[in-house]
Amino acid sequence: MKQFKFNVLFLSFFLFLFFACNVKEKSVNTKNPFKHKVDSLLSLMTIEEKLGQLNLPSSGDITTGSSKSSNVAKNIEEGKVGGLFNIKSAEKIREVQRIAVEKSRLKIPLIFAMDVIHGYQTTFPIPLGLSSSWDLDLIEKTARVAAQEASADGISWTFSPMVDISRDPRWGRVSEGSGEDAFLGSRIAEAMVRGYQGDDLSKNNTLLACVKHFALYGAPEAGRDYNTVDMSRVRMYNEYLPPYKAAVDAGVGTVMAAFNEIDGIPATGNKWLLTELLREKWGFNGFVVTDYTGIEEMIYHGVGNMQEVSAQALKAGSEMDMVSGGFLNTLKKSLDENKISMSEIDNAVAKILTAKYQLGLFEDPYRYCDLDRAKNEVYTTENRNFARKASAESMVLLKNDNNVLPLKKSGTIALIGPLANNAVNMAGTWSVATVQKNSIPLLEGLQKVAGKNVKILHAKGSNVEYDLDLEKRITMFGKTIPRDQRTDAQLLNEAVKIANKSDVIVAALGESAERSGESSSITNLQIPQVQKDLLTALLKTGKPVVLVLFTGRPLAIVEEDKNVPAILNAWFPGSEAGLAIADVLFGDVNPSGKLTATFPMNVGQVPIFYNHKNTGRPIGNKQGKFEKFKSNYLDVRNEPLYPFGYGLSYTNFTYNNLKLNSKDLSANSEIKVSVEVTNTGNFDGKEVVQMYIRDIVGSVTRPVKELKGFKKVFLAKGETKTVTFKISQEDLKFYNYDLEFVAEPGEFDVFIGTDSTTELKTTFTYLN
Structure with missing residues (x-):
């Protein structure tokens, strides 16, 4: 048996x-x-x-x-x-x-x-x-x-x-x-x-x-x-x-x-x-x-x-x-x-x-x-070079008054901030396989990219937070930013002395890697106060300041936007961070990133997003102005600091001649919409051309506009390209009250431009 x-x-x-x-x-x-x-x-x-x-x-x-x-x-x-x-x-x-x-x-x-x-x-x-x-x-x-x-x-x-x-x-x-x-x-x-x-x-x-x-x-x-x-x-x-x-x-x-x-x-x-x-x-x-x-x-x-x-x-x-x-x-x-x-x-x-x-x-x-x-396929030179490229392509230029950027590869640069020379925070949250110490910090990246004619001075300037307990919570999982035992005043004074010896200041500030990510919710969307105080002192030197912002979330940086000449949002760029940031700062790469999340004026505006609904009392065309008995705040405008789709370049792009090949769309046809985009600046560059559609009347209320197409195009300086999108019935569909996926007949606005606030539009009719 x-x-x-x-x-x-x-x-x-x-x-x-x-x-x-x-x-x-x-x-x-x-x-x-x-x-x-x-x-x-x-x-x-x-x-x-x-x-x-x-x-x-x-x-x-x-x-x-x-x-x-x-x-x-x-x-x-x-x-x-x-x-x-x-x-x-x-x-x-x-x-x-x-x-x-x-x-x-x-x-x-x-x-x-x-x-x-x-x-x-x-x-x-x-x-x-x-x-x-x-x-x-x-x-x-x-x-x-x-x-x-x-x-x-x-x-x-x-x-x-x-x-x-x-x-x-x-x-x-x-x-x-x-x-x-x-x-x-x-x-x-x-x-x-x-x-x-x-x-x-x-x-x-x-x-x-x-x-x-x-x-x-x-x-x-x-x-x-x-x-x-x-x-x-x-x-x-x-x-x-x-x-x-x-x-x-x-x-x-x-x-x-x-x-x-x-x-x-x-x-x-x-x-x-x-x-x-x-x-x-x-x-x-x-x-x-x-x-x-x-x-x-x-x-x-x-x-x-x-x-x-x-x-x-x-x-x-x-x-x-x-x-x-x-x-x-x-x-x-x-x-x-x-x-x-x-x-x-x-x-x-x-x-x-x-x-x-x-x-x-x-x-x-x-x-x-x-x-x-x-042994042969992990962390290769080829992969690292691609990571450097991807990082540079992701950065968003938020401000650049008086063309402070790109930096010249000559003179003296003061690199200041608690994130200026910290490799372990460069990869950001959820980077569990990264060998953090091998990541390239900004100081090393600047030194390698700047060339022999640039002198780089460095100071930490501040700790990442005044509050030691809070600092411990936001620098977990081996991503410590060693706390300097000197007083805040001593750190600040050293930074100001170095800043005064420079031609331009690069301030590496913002969040530590684990200030965003899982179980990292916050109620204060501003840069930590100790870093804000450092930035204020640097601005008082009178030297041009470039803020390199490290962040894992949209921040409320109204003061920085008002006072700092140039702001580059680097996010957490990954293992090749320092090199990629330096590529953008020196203009070896022209920034082309665009925000995919709205930056609010303050935390009181949250949640905030571009494709919201209108109310029965919209604020109309008086953007930024208070109107009683309208849907607005008493103390701040409704508009965000930076809208969805926003991002600057070292060059400028203009949009002209928005055209439709037909004013009518049927269920079995498509419309071609085109626009001419011209690089009118002094640098070659990439532009993200964005198309939005608004369903003017619906069986349920519809958003003020919705992204329905985008193309990233390269234009040499002085070049004009015609960018074309196709619109079909599928682009107009939504779930109605009965959760049926439908396209309803009626008029539609189509917008094309550089971000979600574009007003360049035309209109077509969908005939079911």
Whole structure:
């Protein structure tokens, strides 16, 4: 009898291996070519092994919450782990994978994940900065480079792109997204998915992408991370959901559920969100992973105990449990009590196994563990040069009075500020694979780019904050800015003495890297006061001052805009930060970035965004002036400091001859709209030409204008180019009161210009 059981087990295992190694891998979101193999494997699995596939613990190297996983190796050996995250290096991952495929009963490989958000070791600007390039090809290539490097180091799954729309800069994670606009955010979501996944996931240089955080995570009340989100379905469908859907349509392999609730039900356990909308309406057929302890946190939302919330999450459509352990430890009990079904468990397990087949892990569990690739493909000179280019393309010139910039490559420059010579803050938040000390600070970059005829003087000038406790909170994860033990007055006096010896002052000020990012919400959007005091003292010297602003969010810099001649918003530029900033400061690169998030006058204007609705009492044409009984403030104008789409250049661009080839649009036709753009300045440069449309009358109220097209064009000085866009019925569609996606007949304004405030417009009629 024992021999018979052994033979049956041996035959079953042989059949599993046969099926596991003889199917060609396919890309994501197609009909599942692995169904037969997955079903065969499921038939061999115990309930414990099935639940193990739904379990995603952290390796413990990096944690973002309160829980830590333990006994990971033992659980892998027992088939109780489906994947791991926060472990890196091909060598380490090979060793862990060996436990799974040599010591576990069914030898199912693990999937290894990491938050590869804006590059791997070669680090690009934070996503908000990258979006400011408005260059989809460049953005896609940053994801491609990240996939190349991360996959060479053992990673096969990234928790990116983050596509949450946010109009509230108090929320720290605005730094991780692409700003406030659904149209631009959708195009960037598509580009990132293409960059990570390529056209064939079975290749060993691709990553399984994960769009997050589904859904609405970027709109928390009071801008406080993890807080409640509540909005109408019309706003949800028109303004917040499009980038997630764009990622799904682009074939994203996985989706991460958000921390927040939707209509009173946490996203992790929201069946309408994860099943009815995501799967049934949008056709998503990858798997859903929770965010870090997302299932456990449903308890604190107040919807049940661990067993109850785990069952709810599974039935809602969450397939993989990150860190909580709720699936692993409670679903068998729920199954025994008929609170869930085996088919629900099997459905979840099948999706995860399918992803592993798609990645080619059954064919070769070590396909991402080639040590030669890790040596030759990570942090290469080619990748670093591209990162330098991407960083420069992302910077936004906010002000440049009297052509202070570009700087001359002669004379004396005083570089002053707590961020002037700090490598570890250059990559910004969520740069977990970056070797922070290798990043190039601004001082080094200036020294390398300036040439022999420039003398550079340097002083710290101030600490990053007056408040030591606050400073500790905003310089976490090894991104310390060593606190100078001299008094504030001594630091300031040294800076002023150096400034007085210079021809021009470059002030490197703003946020430290972890002042924005996850769990980094703030109520004060100004530059820290100690740095404002430093800047005031520098301005009093009478020397021209250039503010290089480091930030992960829109800041309220009204005083700086009023008093500082030139302001370059560098964001957090990545591992090649200093070189890229120097390229722009000296004019080797003409800045061409445009804001993708509105900069407010003050925190009281928040949330603030360009594509708002009109009220019944709009302020009309008297912009900037107070009108009683209109929708405005008593103490500040309604307009922002810098609008969406805004960004200057060292040259000037003019727009003329806006034309339509027809004044009428039908359902089966398209209109071509063109404009002449001329470089009227003294430098060659790039301009982001932006097209906005306004639906003048709708069945529900419509925004004052919406971005519907953009092109980044290069013009030599004196050159004129005709830029053309096409408008079709699809560009006019929106979700109406009944959540039908429709284009309604009527008149439409079309605007083309340099930012969202452009008034250059013409009109056409849509005839249904």
